[in-house]
Amino acid sequence: MSDRPGSRPLRTLPKAHLHLHFTGAMRHDTLVELADRDGVRLPPALREDWPPVLSAADEKGWFRFQRLYDLARSVLRTEDDVRRLVREAAEDDVADGCGWTEIQVDPSGYAAEFGGLTTFIELVLAAVREASAATGLGMAVVVAANRTRHPLDARTLARLA
Structure with a gap:
């Protein structure tokens, strides 16, 4: 924090x-x-x-990160879980002074659990609308594609987006 005239706290x-x-x-x-x-x-x-303490110095660091991320993803099992995650993310960003949040999601990792790509994307979009209305935070969804998958997967996701 600076004591310079006109400076403001980061928050x-x-x-x-x-x-x-x-x-x-x-x-x-x-x-x-x-x-x-x-x-x-x-x-x-x-x-x-x-x-978690992760090292980016070697390939094992990436695979360890991905394993932990996949485990975290596995606890999202219901529509309410998805809505809660989005709402809490919005609340946290508002508390940090954000006026705009873009949530990036690759629906491929959730499609099997939630009834398909389209169904999951629609759920996330609804959750974002609800969280935005509840918190006053401007929000959007960026549909992402996994770079390690076939390019046609990315094309499918782009069409759905």
């Missing part, structure tokens, strides 16, 4: 939160609560050793 400055990863936006308490509800065993890195 009070206008902000936009862009490319907010859907699962990554989940509060830690929510992750643990949903895992406990459904009997999902979380490793210490997602339970006690929060936030």
